[in-house]
Amino acid sequence: MRYFAQRFLQLVVVFLIVTFVTMVAIQAASKDPARDLAGPLNSTEARVEEIRKHYHLDRAYPIRYAYWLKNLVTVDLGNSPTLGASVRTLVGQRAPITLLLGLYSIVLALAISLPVAVYAAYRRDGPFDRFISGATFAAVSLPNIILAVLLGYFFATRWRIFPYAASKIWPWDNPGEHFKNVALPTVTLAVGLVAIFVRLLRSDLVNTLQSDFIVMARAKGLSPARILWRHALRSSLFSLMTSVALQFGGILGGAVVAEQIFALPGMGLLLFQAVQQKDLLVVQACAALFALAVVIINFAVDMLYAVVDPRIRHARALG
Amino acid sequence: MSDTVIEIPSRPNIITSLVRRIPPLRKWKFGLVLSVSYIVVLTFLAVFANVLPFVRRYNVLPKGAEARRLASYRGKPSSEYWFGNDKLGRDTFARSVYAAQKTLTIGLASIVAALVIGGLLGMLAGYYRGWYDRVLSVIFDVLLAFPAIVLALIVVGRFFQGGRLNLGVFEMDKRFFGVIVVLTLLSIAPLARIVRAQTLSLSQREYVLAARGLGASSWRILVREILPNLLPAMFSVAFTGLAVLLVAEGGLAFLGFSVQLPFPTWGFMINEARSDLTKGGGWAVFFPCVLLFLTVLAFNVIGDRVARRFDIREATL
Numbered sequence: 157m158r159y160f161a162q163r164f165l166q167l168v169v170v171f172l173i174v175t176f177v178t179m180v181a182i183q184a185a186s187k188d189p190a191r192d193l194a195g196p197l198n199s200t201e202a203r204v205e206e207i208r209k210h211y212h213l214d215r216a217y218p219i220r221y222a223y224w225l226k227n228l229v230t231v232d233l234g235n236s237p238t239l240g241a242s243v244r245t246l247v248g249q250r251a252p253i254t255l256l257l258g259l260y261s262i263v264l265a266l267a268i269s270l271p272v273a274v275y276a277a278y279r280r281d282g283p284f285d286r287f288i289s290g291a292t293f294a295a296v297s298l299p300n301i302i303l304a305v306l307l308g309y310f311f312a313t314r315w316r317i318f319p320y321a322a323s324k325i326w327p328w329d330n331p332g333e334h335f336k337n338v339a340l341p342t343v344t345l346a347v348g349l350v351a352i353f354v355r356l357l358r359s360d361l362v363n364t365l366q367s368d369f370i371v372m373a374r375a376k377g378l379s380p381a382r383i384l385w386r387h388a389l390r391s392s393l394f395s396l397m398t399s400v401a402l403q404f405g406g407i408l409g410g411a412v413v414a415e416q417i418f419a420l421p422g423m424g425l426l427l428f429q430a431v432q433q434k435d436l437l438v439v440q441a442c443a444a445l446f447a448l449a450v451v452i453i454n455f456a457v458d459m460l461y462a463v464v465d466p467r468i469r470h471a472r473a474l475g
Numbered sequence: 476m477s478d479t480v481i482e483i484p485s486r487p488n489i490i491t492s493l494v495r496r497i498p499p500l501r502k503w504k505f506g507l508v509l510s511v512s513y514i515v516v517l518t519f520l521a522v523f524a525n526v527l528p529f530v531r532r533y534n535v536l537p538k539g540a541e542a543r544r545l546a547s548y549r550g551k552p553s554s555e556y557w558f559g560n561d562k563l564g565r566d567t568f569a570r571s572v573y574a575a576q577k578t579l580t581i582g583l584a585s586i587v588a589a590l591v592i593g594g595l596l597g598m599l600a601g602y603y604r605g606w607y608d609r610v611l612s613v614i615f616d617v618l619l620a621f622p623a624i625v626l627a628l629i630v631v632g633r634f635f636q637g638g639r640l641n642l643g644v645f646e647m648d649k650r651f652f653g654v655i656v657v658l659t660l661l662s663i664a665p666l667a668r669i670v671r672a673q674t675l676s677l678s679q680r681e682y683v684l685a686a687r688g689l690g691a692s693s694w695r696i697l698v699r700e701i702l703p704n705l706l707p708a709m710f711s712v713a714f715t716g717l718a719v720l721l722v723a724e725g726g727l728a729f730l731g732f733s734v735q736l737p738f739p740t741w742g743f744m745i746n747e748a749r750s751d752l753t754k755g756g757g758w759a760v761f762f763p764c765v766l767l768f769l770t771v772l773a774f775n776v777i778g779d780r781v782a783r784r785f786d787i788r789e790a791t792l
Contacts, residue, residue, distance in 0.1 A: 170616040181629040297772035299722040302764045431628045447620040
């Protein structure tokens with residue numbers, strides 16, 4: 157229990173530090189935050205002063221931060237001058253897209269990598285295993301920008317199978333169009349994931365297949381399929397699950413490039429545009445959300461470890 | 476009583492003890508040979524780009540009759556322009572070589588800086604544990620939870636906007652330095668975590684206990700007992716990390732947070748020419764893409780080989 161409390165405290169501290177540093181850094185980076193927040197159009201002197209008062213920009217950073225935290229709790233994070241909407245609405249519109257994108261790429265990657273890894277481990281050092289080993293190595297080394305440019309050129313510009321400038325269509329409105337829109341960014345993110353998952357699961361499976369209970373299962377006369385999918389896979393899934401969780405956190409932060417190239421209006425694109433247009437409150441909100449996602453996922457992974465392996469929670473609580 | 480001389484072996488220094496620990500390369504793998512030679516050739520080109528005769532025309536815009544003649548090339552590779560030229564008629568090969576110079580310098584500088592800082596912090600956290608570990612872990616978590624693009628905005632967008640940076644001994648482009656700072660900050664935490672985990676297990680080993688029993692100071696233990704055993708893993712991580720950083724630099728270049736002209740990187744070149752893909756600019760995108768991919772692949776192959784040679788499993792980023 158002490159370990160849980162310790163980790164939770166650390167989570168809160170990390171979140172506070174990240175949001176505080178973000179706030180100070182981007183507001184200090186701006187020449188006059190109030191003028192940026194007033195927007196480029198209606199920036200009369202009186203309006204700027206009003207904004208300065210409203211967002212407490214004339215106060216010291218810790219006080220500003222306290223007000224910001226209060227606003228965060230009440231989910232009222234102010235308005236974006238450039239996009240003409242409240243930060244809450246913007247985030248509410250954009251966040252589900254990135255979440256879906258992350259979810260799709262993880263599901264796609266798992267659907268491909270599970271059978272591939274199982275078969276590669278089953279026929280270890282065979283031709284298929286060697287081919288997969290080489291292919292995943294190449295895929296790990298393929299920068300996502302190259303993949304995105306190639307996919308965009310061939311599938312969107314040349315063959316026109318998928319749209320380039322993706323628009324926002326919800327899956328419950330029009331599933332076909334929705335999946336067409338997110339297909340290319342999903343594949344961009346999934347290729348690297350497939351490679352990581354296959355390599356991880358294959359090496360774990362190879363280790364598991366050498367253990368005694370597999371020999372036992374084989375001696376009992378169980379079919380190879382049953383041994384692979386029921387016995388070996390289940391006990392090899394642990395590090396894969398960890399990796400899935402951590403990669404999901406990585407995707408939420410790393411979707412910027414994919415969303416920017418395919419013009420998919422998710423959180424990454426929102427953050428990118430906000431950064432370019434000095435939309436300080438949106439940047440702060442996005443950074444806070446990303447940090448929150450990463451921190452919570454790390455916490456969940458730690459807890460998962462601790463629940464499964466009691467040695468960890470004792471060792472770390474002592475250390 | 477015979478005169479026995481007890482010979483006290485002199486301690487070899489870190490480098491020789493490390494070199495002695497490298498198992499001999501019995502079989503040079505094909506992939507490794509290919510990767511190393513590719514990197515050597517690339518480094519040679521990058522280092523001597525300024526003096527090599529065949530990479531002259533860097534950033535030279537063709538004029539007059541030359542420009543008209545180039546228009547008929549439509550950017551295709553030829554005996555004169557090996558990688559073709561971009562829409563402005565600039566030599567893609569020469570630009571790629573100069574970009575190699577910038578890209579490799581950025582990657583190398585960031586990974587070395589990150590290894591030194593992350594290695595030191597990781598060793599402190601893993602060896603002293605307790606409060607050191609707790610405080611440093613929070614710092615690592617903060618670095619990991621920071622969105623890369625916000626970091627890039629703050630560092631490159633504000634503190635290293637433009638102009639020259641004068642550090643007394645040497646002078647460089649401010650943005651160039653800013654990119655290195657961003658990539659270093661991004662890679663400190665993962666590297667420090669690897670080093671911390673390794674230090675944690677190494678400091679429980681018998682020879683460390685023995686050294687402590689003999690009254691060695693903590694610094695001596697860290698530098699003479701633990702560091703030499705960390706070096707193989709750090710060496711392997713340096714290559715894989717370099718590969719990751721090259722990709723990350725490409726991403727930054729795509730978002731407009733990398734270097735500025737007249738110093739392109741490969742990511743910059745890809746981003747610059749990708750809007751002309753349909754207008755015959757394919758070659759200007761193709762060659763930087765191939766170079767970037769091959770370089771990342773080569774560093775991954777080398778890192779993988781080093782890791783296997785030393786039997787390191789933790790050293791994956």
